[in-house]
Amino acid sequence: MRIELEKRARVSTLFSIISPLLALLLTLVFGAVMFWFLGKPPLGSLYVYFIEPLLEVWSLHELAVKAAPLILIAVGLSICYRSNNWNIGAEGQFTIGAITGSILPVLYPEWHSWAILPLMMIMGMIGGAAYAAIPALLKTRFNTNEILTSLMLVYIAGLFLDWLVRGPWRDPKGYNFPVTKSFQVEAVLPEILDSGRAHWAFIFALVAAVALWFMMRFMLKGFQVSVLGQSERAGRFAGFSARRMVWFSMLLSGALAGLAGISEVSGSIGHLQPAISPGYGFTAIIVAFLGRLNPLGIIASGLVLALTYLGGEAAQVALEISDKAARVFQGMLLFFVLSCDTLIHYRIRLVLAGNQTKEVKA
Amino acid sequence: MTLSEGPVAAPLLSVRGLTKLFGSFAACNAIDLDIAPGEIHALLGENGAGKSTLVKMLFGVLQPSAGQIVWQGQPVTIGSPGEARNLGVGMVFQHFSLFEALTVAENIALSLDPRISLSKISDEAATLSKAYGLPLDPKAHVADLSVGERQRIEIVRALLQNPKLIILDEPTSVLTPQEADRLFETLFKLKAEGRSVLYISHRLEEVRRICDRATVLRHGKVTGACDPKQETPASLARMMVGSDVAEVLRDGGAALGDIRIEVNNLSVTARTPFAVALKNVSMKVRAGEVLAIAGVAGNGQGELFDALSGEYPVAEDEAIRIRGKAVGRTGINGRRLLGAGFVPEERHGHAAVSAMALSDNLLLARSQSDKKAFLAGGAFSVIRFDAIRSATKRICEAMDVRKSGEDPQAGSLSGGNLQKFIVGRELDRQPSVLIVNQPTWGVDAGAASRIRQALIDLARSGSAVVVISQDLDEIFEVATNIAVISEGRLSEPHPAETLTLERIGLLMGGIHESQSIAENASGAEAAHAH
Structure with a gap:
């Protein structure tokens, strides 16, 4: 006996649409089972995790704060993945973007001008793009696997930030804590509304998502991305350059991750410190796939994944379970998204030996 | 039974x-x-x-x-x-x-x-x-x-x-x-x-x-x-x-015009260990001519197509001329802009992206050559879907492409229908030079005869056509002149009427078949004398 994945003759449109929702539902069911095993009331825990954070204005603001970097990074990654370039190192590009964007407020804390914020954002994007250029260069020059190089560069970026804030950039008046000086008020991204902490990064995320959706849907550039992603040879026949696409997609996703990094530091934290991200760059990979690599879908999936972060924090307090539960939820979600997508295209068949021949009439 | x-x-x-x-x-x-x-x-x-x-x-x-x-x-x-x-x-x-x-x-x-x-x-x-x-x-x-x-x-x-x-x-x-x-x-x-x-x-x-x-x-x-x-x-x-296959019609002896594509001593080293190097390939194809290049698979046909199409430009600019212009270093779209059209051998993943709609596959080959018709918005290059869809419809009607639905995925078409679309996509532009690799490989007899007829008609209307093929029946059906490629070398062209299946076979065998060359020494020597 064996199990076969058999390609379906037709792909159901209905299930293609509801697949992410189905994945979400399965995650909730298995999440409930997990809570039950942990000895917590399953339904009550799910309520704390996924409903309570949506009931108050301040926590809706928190949701936007957490969703902003996820969406910004994920829309960039979606272009990468569509073009068959596997940038796994957005976390590192996020970190480097945060560092290069912070150069002005850290080194020139006395500079008070409206120009400082736009410059910080631009420098953050340049930093993220430059960091993504390393795997792009290695791939185009030496045919190196970008999955490995971009991933390894994440840890280098993290340690570099650690060294900076403990060493040269440490605030001398900071009681020896590994933090930089707090940014001057002109270097802090303003809040969108008076009612809470949500800041301009969320606007950046929405603009980026809509712009890239337009590009993918209506522009020749988006067409190039899809063609080269599906067949490099067909892309070459069309006269599109796969090398240039490596550069385009890596620099774009790097720049957006860098923008997410400096926005997070400038808008949410207000200074540099060793830990500036709860793994946004990795979670954004899940966001990208849950959003079906569609920039508009990513807005929705970014909000869902942001909710797992908020729920995780709430669950620590209310249910006294580890914040690792958020990671478990994210992992389950990715697993179910990918499984649902597979089962849309394939059906599972059990093949029992000896049942293939049908008796024929003599 | x-x-x-x-x-x-x-x-x-x-x-x-x-x-x-x-x-x-x-x-x-x-x-x-x-x-x-x-x-x-x-x-x-x-x-x-x-x-x-x-x-x-x-x-x-x-x-x-x-x-x-x-x-x-x-x-x-x-x-x-x-x-x-x-x-x-x-x-x-x-x-x-x-x-x-x-x-x-x-x-x-x-x-x-x-x-x-x-x-x-x-x-x-x-x-x-x-x-x-x-x-x-x-x-x-x-x-x-x-x-x-x-x-x-x-x-x-x-x-x-x-x-x-x-x-x-x-x-x-x-x-x-x-x-x-x-x-x-x-x-x-x-x-x-x-x-x-x-x-x-x-x-x-x-x-x-x-x-x-x-x-x-x-x-x-x-x-x-x-x-x-x-x-x-x-x-x-x-x-x-299931039905009689239409016979391909040709009226011989159309007057040949100016040289449309010219290759001079083109040599290309093998890109991969198992690819074939091209050695001193030369040819001239005139308007109104169909030059068929015969050969057994894997003797440099793919490499020759890559060089002629500009998918892999060559080092020497003068080695390839299209309508008199040196294009060796020009990419495929630059050559398309000179009026050349290309049909590669592999339909899926080369000539077309299987998971994309036919209209997208039209844009694939013509995004630059038909920029004015298919793109708007200047630097933003916004795709004009309406124009592309109506062109797709026109091509499907002209080539009798049978499909389910208005604009189905390329992969859902049968080999013959997709090939008719891929050839029609180029013919629709009235190319003055058309390079085709294995035009009817794996295609049903009805579609094959339609495609061959289209190639002959294109030449008759004053274009130069190069057909690379392993199918000798096809070659005799369409060719004005026949050359043979063997181990990356191209023979002199011979007028189709003067060649027999036997002669081509000997040329195709190249130097691999030392035995048959020994047996037919005179014929083989004549073939390699160039």
């Missing part, structure tokens, strides 16, 4: 109601087939008729959805190729499964019991290959062998298992006429020993020549069983296609 003269002996293999479903699609639908001991039985059918699916079930690669296989009177289930071999079924696949870096003997050893020593295998292989007229050096590396020699390895590998039935899937599609003749002699020897051969082909002449009986498949069903020697190619074709 509607067979008039049934097999005398009890059949070696009979198949009753064999069906294979892929999803809801029946690749084979209630097939009945009998193979007698010691006969060469042809399985005829167009691409997609279900021939390969049927033999894969007989060889245990695929499991039937319904039906029965009876081997020497016993109902059997063939669960794997191993079981098939144990029963006495051997198979030579269309696409060889050989490791190029290993020797002949090592490749054979891979399919045998690992306990048998390599030297014993070498000896047996050498004996067998001599006995059956399949000269083969067991110590040679596969990478150095011609396609015909590689096929011999597969045949010897199958023979080592002492099979009662040997299945050959399109064995001559990769052979020169001379190599094919040698293969036929081997098959007759096998037949004389009482072994049966199931011979899959869509080449009617061949089947009429060597096969005792034929079963014809169409759309997964048996549409006829006959003695091919009693049939004409036309009556066989009718069984295969």
Whole structure:
């Protein structure tokens, strides 16, 4: 006996649409089972995790704060993945973007001008793009696997930030804590509304998502991305350059991750410190796939994944379970998204030996 | 069975109601087939008729959805190729499964019991290959062998298992006429020993020549069983296609115009270890001319197409001229802007992206050459879907592309219909130069004749056409002049009327076939004298 994945003759449109929702539902069911095993009331825990954070204005603001970097990074990654370039190192590009964007407020804390914020954002994007250029260069020059190089560069970026804030950039008046000086008020991204902490990064995320959706849907550039992603040879026949696409997609996703990094530091934290991200760059990979690599879908999936972060924090307090539960939820979600997508295209068949021949009439 | 003269002996293999479903699609639908001991039985059918699916079930690669296989009177289930071999079924696949870096003997050893020593295998292989007229050096590396020699390895590998039935899937599609003749002699020897051969082909002449009986498949069903020697190619074709195939019309002697594409001493080094280097290729094609380039697969056709299309530009700008302009270093879109059109060999993943709609696949080839019509918004290059859709419609109507729905995915079309679209996509531009690689490879006879007619008509309307093809029938149908490519070298062109199948065969064999060159020294020398 064996199990076969058999390609379906037709792909159901209905299930293609509801697949992410189905994945979400399965995650909730298995999440409930997990809570039950942990000895917590399953339904009550799910309520704390996924409903309570949506009931108050301040926590809706928190949701936007957490969703902003996820969406910004994920829309960039979606272009990468569509073009068959596997940038796994957005976390590192996020970190480097945060560092290069912070150069002005850290080194020139006395500079008070409206120009400082736009410059910080631009420098953050340049930093993220430059960091993504390393795997792009290695791939185009030496045919190196970008999955490995971009991933390894994440840890280098993290340690570099650690060294900076403990060493040269440490605030001398900071009681020896590994933090930089707090940014001057002109270097802090303003809040969108008076009612809470949500800041301009969320606007950046929405603009980026809509712009890239337009590009993918209506522009020749988006067409190039899809063609080269599906067949490099067909892309070459069309006269599109796969090398240039490596550069385009890596620099774009790097720049957006860098923008997410400096926005997070400038808008949410207000200074540099060793830990500036709860793994946004990795979670954004899940966001990208849950959003079906569609920039508009990513807005929705970014909000869902942001909710797992908020729920995780709430669950620590209310249910006294580890914040690792958020990671478990994210992992389950990715697993179910990918499984649902597979089962849309394939059906599972059990093949029992000896049942293939049908008796024929003599 | 509607067979008039049934097999005398009890059949070696009979198949009753064999069906294979892929999803809801029946690749084979209630097939009945009998193979007698010691006969060469042809399985005829167009691409997609279900021939390969049927033999894969007989060889245990695929499991039937319904039906029965009876081997020497016993109902059997063939669960794997191993079981098939144990029963006495051997198979030579269309696409060889050989490791190029290993020797002949090592490749054979891979399919045998690992306990048998390599030297014993070498000896047996050498004996067998001599006995059956399949000269083969067991110590040679596969990478150095011609396609015909590689096929011999597969045949010897199958023979080592002492099979009662040997299945050959399109064995001559990769052979020169001379190599094919040698293969036929081997098959007759096998037949004389009482072994049966199931011979899959869509080449009617061949089947009429060597096969005792034929079963014809169409759309997964048996549409006829006959003695091919009693049939004409036309009556066989009718069984295969279901209707008469339109004959390609040409009126010879159109006046040739100016030189449209010119290649001067083009040399290109091999891009990968197993690619073929082009050596001093030169040619001139005039307006109104169809230059056909014949050759056995893997002699540099793909590399020549890559260089001519500009997908891989060459170092020397002057080596290629399109309409008088040096374009060696120009990319494919620059050449398209000069009026050239290109049709590569591989439909899926090269000429078209299977998962994209036809209209997207139109934009694929024409995003730069038809920039004004298909793109708007200046630097933003916004795609004008309406214009592209109406052009897609126009092309499908002009080439009679049959499809389901207004704008289906390219992958959902049959090979013939997709190829008609891909050729039509270029013809729609009225290219002044058209380069086509294997225009009707794996395409049904109806679509093939339509495509060939379109190529002739294009030349007649004053364009220069280059057709790279392995199909000699096709070449004689369309060509004004014929050149032959062999090991990356291109022969002088010869007017089509002056060439015979025999001569081309010798040119195609190139220097690989030292034996046949020795036998036909004068012809071969003439061919290499350029």
